[in-house]
Every structure is written in structure tokens, then in C-alpha cells.
Amino acid sequence: MRQNPKLWAHAxxxxxxxxxxxxxxxxxxxxxxxxxxxxxxxxxxxxxxCLDLGIxxxxxxxxxxxxxxxxxxxxxxxxxxxxQKFEKLLEEKNEIMKHGVCIRVLGxxxxxxxxxxxxVADAMYISRNNTRAILNVCMAYTARHEITNAxxxxxxxxxxxxxxPSDISEEVLEKCFYTSHxxxxxxxxxxSGEVRLSDFLLWQHYSVLAFVEVLWPxxxxxxxxxxxxxxxxxxxxxxxxxxxxxxxxxxxxxxSDKTEVVKMLSEENKCPEETAxxxxxxxxxxxxxxxxxxNFVETLDAKRTQQLLNxxxxxxxxxxxxx
Amino acid sequence: MAxxxxxxxxxVHLVLWLYNLAVRTWPSWGKKHYVLRSxxxxxxxxxxxxxxxxxSLHKIPRHLGLVFIEEKVSICDVANIVVCxxxxxxxTSVSTIVKVCCRNILRKLTNLISEKExxxxxxxxxxxxxxxxxxxxxxSTNSHNGIKDCSGKNxxxxxxxxxxxxxxxxxxxxxxxxxxxxxxxxxxxxFDLNKWLQATHSFPDPELIFKFGTISSLLxxxxxxxxxxxxxxxxxxxxxxxxxxxxxxxxFARTEQRFGK
Numbered sequence: 001m002r003q004n005p006k007l008w009a010h011a012x013x014x015x016x017x018x019x020x021x022x023x024x025x026x027x028x029x030x031x032x033x034x035x036x037x038x039x040x041x042x043x044x045x046x047x048x049x050c051l052d053l054g055i056x057x058x059x060x061x062x063x064x065x066x067x068x069x070x071x072x073x074x075x076x077x078x079x080x081x082x083x084q085k086f087e088k089l090l091e092e093k094n095e096i097m098k099h100g101v102c103i104r105v106l107g108x109x110x111x112x113x114x115x116x117x118x119x120v121a122d123a124m125y126i127s128r129n130n131t132r133a134i135l136n137v138c139m140a141y142t143a144r145h146e147i148t149n150a151x152x153x154x155x156x157x158x159x160x161x162x163x164x165p166s167d168i169s170e171e172v173l174e175k176c177f178y179t180s181h182x183x184x185x186x187x188x189x190x191x192s193g194e195v196r197l198s199d200f201l202l203w204q205h206y207s208v209l210a211f212v213e214v215l216w217p218x219x220x221x222x223x224x225x226x227x228x229x230x231x232x233x234x235x236x237x238x239x240x241x242x243x244x245x246x247x248x249x250x251x252x253x254x255x256s257d258k259t260e261v262v263k264m265l266s267e268e269n270k271c272p273e274e275t276a277x278x279x280x281x282x283x284x285x286x287x288x289x290x291x292x293x294x295n296f297v298e299t300l301d302a303k304r305t306q307q308l309l310n311x312x313x314x315x316x317x318x319x320x321x322x323x
Numbered sequence: 324m325a326x327x328x329x330x331x332x333x334x335v336h337l338v339l340w341l342y343n344l345a346v347r348t349w350p351s352w353g354k355k356h357y358v359l360r361s362x363x364x365x366x367x368x369x370x371x372x373x374x375x376x377x378x379s380l381h382k383i384p385r386h387l388g389l390v391f392i393e394e395k396v397s398i399c400d401v402a403n404i405v406v407c408x409x410x411x412x413x414x415t416s417v418s419t420i421v422k423v424c425c426r427n428i429l430r431k432l433t434n435l436i437s438e439k440e441x442x443x444x445x446x447x448x449x450x451x452x453x454x455x456x457x458x459x460x461x462x463s464t465n466s467h468n469g470i471k472d473c474s475g476k477n478x479x480x481x482x483x484x485x486x487x488x489x490x491x492x493x494x495x496x497x498x499x500x501x502x503x504x505x506x507x508x509x510x511x512x513x514f515d516l517n518k519w520l521q522a523t524h525s526f527p528d529p530e531l532i533f534k535f536g537t538i539s540s541l542l543x544x545x546x547x548x549x550x551x552x553x554x555x556x557x558x559x560x561x562x563x564x565x566x567x568x569x570x571x572x573x574x575f576a577r578t579e580q581r582f583g584k
Contacts (some may be wrong), residue, residue: 066583144550147497148516151504158505165505170494173501195554198583202546203494209539209554229339234539237392241542248490252498 011231013057014050015185015207017200018043020192020215027215033077038217040085049224051133059136059185061200065111065145079116082139086119093126100132106178107141108149109311121311136182143202150176153300162296166260167289170249175297179204184242187231191216191223206242208234254282261285380569382576384530388552390544391560392536400560402435405485407565409436432487486526493543496523520547528552531575535560553578 018039025035043060050058062082068075089096089103096103105120112120120139153176157163163172174180184204190197193213197205210227212219261281265271309317387408391401500519528548534541534556541554555571557563 064583069582069584142550144547147547151501151516154501155505163505165502168498168501168505170498173498195578196552196580197549197554199550202549203497205541205546205549206543207540209541211554225335226339226343229336229343230539233340233343234537237538238540238542241540245490245494245543248495252495 010053011055011186011228011235013059013183013185013187014055014227015059015061015188015201016043016046017061017188017190017198018216019190019194019198021217023192024215024217032074033081035217036078036081040081042217042219046219046224047135049221053228056132057134057136057182059106059138059179059182059201061138061141061198063107063139063141064199065108065140065142066199068111068140079113083116083119086116086123089123090119090126096127097130100130101127102130102132102134103127104134104136104181105139106136107139108145109140111140117311118313121308122313122316125308125312125316134182136179138178138200141178142199143197144199146178147173147203149178150174157296157300160299162299163292164260164289166256167292167296169253169256172293172296174203175293176300177203186235186238187227189227191219206238206245208238257282257286257289380572380576382578383572384575386527386529386531388529388532388544388549389560390532390534390541392534392538392540392542393559397561398431399435400563402432404560404563404568405432406436407563407568409485432485484526488545490543493546496520497547516547531555531572533557533571535563551580551582 021035021039022032024038025032028035030038047058063078067078103123105124109117109120150173154163154168154172158165179201185201185207187208187210188197188201188205189210189212191212192215193211195211201207208231210230212223212227214220214223261278264285265278265281309320312320389401389404389408500516500523503519504516528550529545529552532541532544532549532552532554534554535558536556537558539556541549553575555574557567557571
């Protein structure tokens with residue numbers, strides 16, 4: 001099965017909303033925490049199916065900021081499960097490095113308990129350079145929080161003089177998202193029969209949506225194949241819409257560059273209509289804008305790496321060679 | 324072994340494809356049966372009946388989004404659906420992925436709706452507002468210009484608003500908001516994104532989306548606003564009638580939200 005048929009379009013990035021663990025526990029008369037554990041086991045199984053089909057990136061919605069509203073018992077149980085699983089992952093560090101798995105935890109990590117922050121940062125740090133398979137775990141995440149955070153990041157860039165407000169475009173905002181290093185998911189699967197996105201990857205919803213009736217622990221390989229097929233049937237039109245969106249984005253950027261140059265020329269008391277140098281000035285401005293954006297993104301990445309390093313536990317910090 | 328795996332994969336693929344095809348075409352068979360049945364059950368639709376029916380739903384969306392993702396979008400069918408929706412008194416926004424001239428759609432829809440209102444409803448005039456957001460050139464001071472068009476005379480109801488959205492009303496609106504945010508931060512003023520979007524679009528978040536078409540994606544429809552929106556798909560908007568609308572609203576009324584709890 002590793003040889004995916006070339007005849008069909010092939011999803012590279014899949015996102016899951018793993019819904020229905022608690023309902024499964026109620027249905028099967030088992031403890032709620034046991035339901036969550038079975039949900040985790042299903043995730044491990046699903047990741048293997050993805051790898052078998054050559055899908056190299058998976059994003060899962062593990063814990064929303066809204067989930068902090070749940071009872072203390074349940075939140076503590078979920079955090080304990082997360083810590084336990086990440087610790088186990090760290091024990092298998094060699095396996096992770098051997099298979100080239102990159103783990104990213106996306107969301108406002110500062111909202112997580114300190115001990116969870118430490119293991120999460122540890123896992124992210126050791127696997128940061130791996131590229132063969134990528135697992136994005138959304139914890140303390142909501143899409144609105146992600147968008148609001150991106151607003152704060154760009155305004156930070158503007159206040160530091162790295163960006164001009166007119167430089168802001170969809171691409172710049174996307175660079176500020178928690179998901180900035182991932183392409184938009186090709187397919188988003190939600191289990192449990194609910195037909196809403198529940199604040200998950202709202203900006204990135206130029207993807208095929210598949211709502212499945214079964215509860216997450218009951219999700220089988222047949223449902224998974226069904227989802228892949230669903231993607232293949234819809235892929236062409238979604239790609240066309242993405243291309244149209246990209247064309248519109250480009251148009252808006254060119255328009256914004258022109259407006260800025262015209263503004264600059266009128267400040268220099270030159271009439272833009274009569275100036276033959278307008279196309280050249282626009283090209284120069286576009287190059288400067290691109291330079292500003294690259295510089296901003298580099299600074300932002302450095303800031304984020306520093307934040308991650310600050311979260312690392314002392315034992316890992318001591319292993320990092322000082323440059 | 325690899326060869327057998329590949330053959331098996333192709334067979335599974337084919338079986339699932341046929342199954343999917345059957346599932347996709349089934350609703351239209353069901354619909355044909357319904358059309359035949361409904362001819363016998365036809366009752367005159369009066370304003371009172373529509374209001375009674377809307378009250379029988381224990382949950383009605385304050386804002387309903389209609390998303391048309393089909394190759395051929397018929398303005399006439401869209402107008403039919405809008406007329407059905409207008410009777411149930413809530414905000415509506417219409418979005419299509421076909422890039423059409425907004426003003427054209429607006430004019431055609433307004434004319435068609437007034438026409439159909441008289442033809443189909445045989446009842447007192449409904450009053451509704453149509454708003455569309457047309458981006459002006461950069462030279463103008465406002466980035467948005469709401470065009471309002473009121474139709475209907477002497478009407479008793481003035482509650483429903485209809486917004487026509489185009490692709491530029493999704494992510495690009497948030498980009499404009501980000502620019503505004505940066506300017507406000509420089510001026511050290513407080514900026515509330517929700518308030519800003521409310522002022523721009525002046526509608527509540529859609530609680531329900533009807534997505535017409537077989538493509539299963541929302542393709543950039545109002546990314547900020549659809550956090551908790553229920554998404555209900557229907558194979559095509561051609562021939563969608565009042566009964567189908569009520570059926571889908573009943574599906575919505577049965578949904579339960581936990582808001583993360």
C-alpha cells in the first residue's frame with residue numbers, strides 16, 4: 001500500500017477533530033478517562049495508516065482553550081494523559097530521530113501547566129529538524145486565538161519598525177499563525193457526527209471537509225479510506241478555488257504596492273501619471289517590501305525559538321551546547 | 324506481495340467510489356419522490372402559516388448563511404430560496420464562488436424576489452433589506468460601502484436583512500482589520516476585532532450554513548465568523564423548496580452544542 005496509485009490525487013496533510021471519546025465511554029459504560037485513553041490509542045493507529053498511505057503531515061485537535069471550562073477532574077486527567085504520553089515519547093527519542101518524526105505542539109502553550117509545558121517543549125526541541133513525518137498537536141488552541149495572536153505579532157512587527165501596515169497581507173498573517181510551518185490541510189475529518197468546525201483551523205478551511213458519523217474510538221480504516229476517497233473526488237475543485245484565491249491575493253498585493261508608490265511620489269511632488277519611472281519604482285518598492293517581510297519573519301522565528309528554549313526543563317538546557 | 328496489495332487497494336478504491344456515488348445520487352432520488360408527493364399535499368402558503376411553522380422550530384438561527392458552490396448558479400433558484408428564507412425572519416448571507424458582478428446580482432435578485440414574492444406567496448408584502456459590500460478604490464475614505472435597497476410597501480415586517488458576499492469578504496476582510504489594528508496600536512487606541520467586524524458587516528455570526536453543491540468545502544466563507552456554525556450540505560440548490568428548507572431547519576433544531584464543556 002505504500003505505493004499510492006498515481007491515478008489519484010494524493011493528500012499530503014490531513015487534520016482530525018477527534019470527537020466522541022466521552023460519548024464512547026458513556027456508551028460502553030467505561031470510565032471517562034479510559035475513553036480518552038482509547039481515543040489516544042486510536043490516534044496512534046490512525047497515524048500508522050497515514051504513514052502507510054504516504055501522508056506525511058497530520059494535525060490533530062487534542063485540546064481546545066474552551067476545554068479548560070470542563071470539570072477540574074477531567075482537565076487534570078487530560079493533562080496527565082498528555083504528560084504521560086509525551087514522556088513516553090521522549091523515552092523513545094532514538095526511534096523518533098531514526099524515523100525523522102517532527103512533533104509540533106500548536107497553541108498558547110503558556111496556558112498549559114508548567115510540567116506539561118516542559119515535556120512538550122522538550123519533544124518539540126529535540127525533533128525540530130526532522131522532516132520525514134510531521135505531527136502537529138493542537139493544545140490550548142482555538143482558531144480565533146490564533147488569528148488574534150497573529151494580529152498582535154504583526155502589530156509588534158510594525159511597532160518595532162520591521163513592517164509597514166501596508167505590508168500586511170494574507171501571507172504575512174499566515175507566517176504569524178501557530179500553523180505557519182504547515183501548508184493548509186488537504187482534508188479535515190471530524191468524527192462523532194457533529195457538523196461544525198468548533199474553532200479549529202478556521203482560516204485554513206480551503207480544504208475538503210469530511211464529517212463522519214462514528215465516535216473517534218470507533219473510527220476504522222474503512223472510514224479512513226472513505227475520507228481519502230472523498231478528498232480525491234473533491235480535490236480538483238478545491239484546488240481550482242485555491243488557485244483563484246492566490247490570484248486574488250497577488251492582485252491585492254500589486255494594487256497595494258502601486259498605491260504606496262503613488263502616495264510616495266505625490267509626497268515628492270511628482271505627478272504619478274506623468275512619471276515614466278512608475279513601473280521601476282513599483283518593482284523597487286516590491287523588493288523592499290519582500291525584504292522587510294523576510295526580515296520580520298526571521299525575527300519572529302528567532303523570538304519563538306527563544307520562547308521555546310525558555311520553556312525547556314533545566315536538564316535539557318544543560319545538554320544544549322552554548323555557542 | 325506488493326502487487327497483490329496494489330490490486331487490493333484498487334478494488335477497495337473502486338468499491339468505495341461506487342458506494343459514494345450511490346450515496347451522492349440518492350438524495351436526488353428521494354427528492355423526486357418528494358416532489359410527486361408534495362403535489363397532493365399542497366396547501367396555500369400564507370404569512371400566518373409561515374410564522375406558525377417558524378415558531379414550531381424550537382431553535383431558529385439568527386443568521387443563516389447560504390453558500391453556493393456549484394458550477395452553474397441560477398439566480399432564479401437563489402431568489403426562490405431567499406424568498407423561502409425571508410418568511411422565517413432571520414439574517415441571511417449569500418455567498419457564491421462564482422465571481423459575478425455584485426451589483427448585477429443585487430439588481431437581479433431584488434427584481435426577482437419582488438416578483439416571486441407576489442407570485443409564490445400570495446400574501447402581504449414582506450419587507451427586507453439587501454446589503455452588499457462593494458470595495459471601493461483606495462482613493463476613497465471608507466473601505467466598505469453598504470448599499471441598502473428596501474423593497475416592499477406598507478409592510479408589517481421589517482426584520483430580515485440579506486447580505487451578498489463575494490470572495491473578498493473572507494480572509495481579505497481580516498487583512499484590512501489587521502492593518503487597522505496596527506494603525507490603532509500606533510495611535511494607542513483600543514481595538515476589538517469582534518467589534519470591528521460587527522461594524523463592518525453588521526451581522527451576527529451565522530449559526531447555520533446551508534452549503535449547496537457536491538463539493539465538500541466552504542472555500543473561504545467568513546473564516547472568523549464560523550467558529551460554532553453548523554454546516555448542513557444539500558446536493559444542489561436547483562429546485563430547493565420551502566419544505567426542504569423546513570426539513571433542514573428541523574435538522575438544525577435537533578443539534579446540540581457543548582461549547583467545549
